[in-house]
Amino acid sequence: MTTSSGNAVFLLLLSACCVTTLACDPKADGAKFGYVGSVGPAHWGTLSPNFSQCAKGMSQSPIDISTAAAVCNPELQPLHRDYTVANATLVDNVFNIALRFDGGGGNVSIHGKQYRLKQMHWHSPSEHTINGQRFPVELHMVHASDDGNVTVVAMLYRFGRPDPFLSQIQGKLVELYAEGCKAEKGAPVAAGVVSLWPLRLHSHMYYRYVGSFTTPPCTENVVWSVLAQVREMSVDQAAALMAPLEEDYRHNNRPTQPMNGRIVQVYPWFMGNKETP
Numbered sequence: 582m583t584t585s586s587g588n589a590v591f592l593l594l595l596s597a598c599c600v601t602t603l604a605c606d607p608k609a610d611g612a613k614f615g616y617v618g619s620v621g622p623a624h625w626g627t628l629s630p631n632f633s634q635c636a637k638g639m640s641q642s643p644i645d646i647s648t649a650a651a652v653c654n655p656e657l658q659p660l661h662r663d664y665t666v667a668n669a670t671l672v673d674n675v676f677n678i679a680l681r682f683d684g685g686g687g688n689v690s691i692h693g694k695q696y697r698l699k700q701m702h703w704h705s706p707s708e709h710t711i712n713g714q715r716f717p718v719e720l721h722m723v724h725a726s727d728d729g730n731v732t733v734v735a736m737l738y739r740f741g742r743p744d745p746f747l748s749q750i751q752g753k754l755v756e757l758y759a760e761g762c763k764a765e766k767g768a769p770v771a772a773g774v775v776s777l778w779p780l781r782l783h784s785h786m787y788y789r790y791v792g793s794f795t796t797p798p799c800t801e802n803v804v805w806s807v808l809a810q811v812r813e814m815s816v817d818q819a820a821a822l823m824a825p826l827e828e829d830y831r832h833n834n835r836p837t838q839p840m841n842g843r844i845v846q847v848y849p850w851f852m853g854n855k856e857t858p
């Protein structure tokens with residue numbers, strides 16, 4: 582494994598600090614939420630009036646994508662993404678680890694509308710499932726248009742070779758982890774210029790549906806594109822992504838939500854694509 586020296590540093594940090602549980606108060610719109618117990622996903626809707634969509638919404642995310650039920654929509658177009666390089670900041674949101682692009686990270690264009698990349702974050706295990714299959718990690722790339730519409734491009738990862746995109750920020754993850762051991766948890770870490778090129782590769786086919794944020798306030802009208810190609814990252818990389826988080830947030834996937842009549846569309850559609858990609 583080429584990452585073994587980084588991993589050794591990482592394990593050293595793991596044993597050297599964060600032995601005691603840090604005070605943790607994830608606030609989103611004024612309420613604490615989590616993934617286990619009384620603040621877990623089943624209770625999100627009652628934690629704050631701001632979170633009512635989590636319980637009452639009829640178009641929630643994530644979902645299980647049934648490839649056999651996905652339909653053709655001739656109007657769907659390839660995902661036009663102009664990501665190149667961008668300055669990024671690594672942030673511990675308590676409930677996930679995110680890379681923020683304050684100056685934008687490039688755009689994706691959907692039905693002629695431009696959405697700017699704002700941030701990306703990781704969930705483990707995956708939130709979306711494909712024909713019931715869950716993957717070790719899922720990346721969400723969150724984009725917004727000037728008039729406030731949101732679109733998320735999701736990518737699923739299995740364990741395998743190191744992900745070249747993550748390799749760029751692995752050292753910064755260790756820094757963020759060390760940061761978490763200090764009193765003021767989660768001070769953002771400048772990640773410098775990262776190349777978004779690796780995320781553009783091998784991503785022709787996607788599943789499209791309309792859903793919501795997968796964390797409170799579970800806001801709806803989010804246009805989802807879940808890429809069909811499952812990518813790879815190393816076990817070390819997945820561990821490094823979750824390490825800065827407290828134990829109760831290291832499994833940060835919301836359960837799949839009811840379709841309520843929604844239909845998943847697939848691009849491009851051809852006879853062969855009903856098989857697992």
Ligand SMILES: *[C@@H]1O[C@H](CO)[C@@H](O)[C@H](O)[C@H]1NC(C)=O
Pocket residue numbers: 610611612629630631
């Ligand atoms: C709901 O959200 C608004 C705006 O984000 C915030 O000002 C308010 O305190 C929140 N209400 C509760 C009960 O958390």
Ligand SMILES: *[C@@H]1O[C@H](CO)[C@@H](O)[C@H](O)[C@H]1NC(C)=O
Pocket residue numbers: 666667668684774
């Ligand atoms: C990144 O930020 C630095 C310092 O603010 C700036 O000099 C540089 O041009 C930025 N690079 C990109 C690709 O935006």
Ligand SMILES: *[C@@H]1O[C@H](CO)[C@@H](O)[C@H](O)[C@H]1NC(C)=O
Pocket residue numbers: 687688695696697725726727
């Ligand atoms: C990128 O998207 C933003 C937000 O919609 C928009 O203001 C900007 O003009 C777009 N940039 C390009 C190069 O299309």
Ligand SMILES: *[C@@H]1O[C@H](CO)[C@@H](O)[C@H](O)[C@H]1NC(C)=O
Pocket residue numbers: 694729730801802804
């Ligand atoms: C933008 O969001 C609004 C409400 O959130 C929704 O009614 C509208 O259809 C969205 N527009 C697009 C182009 O997605």
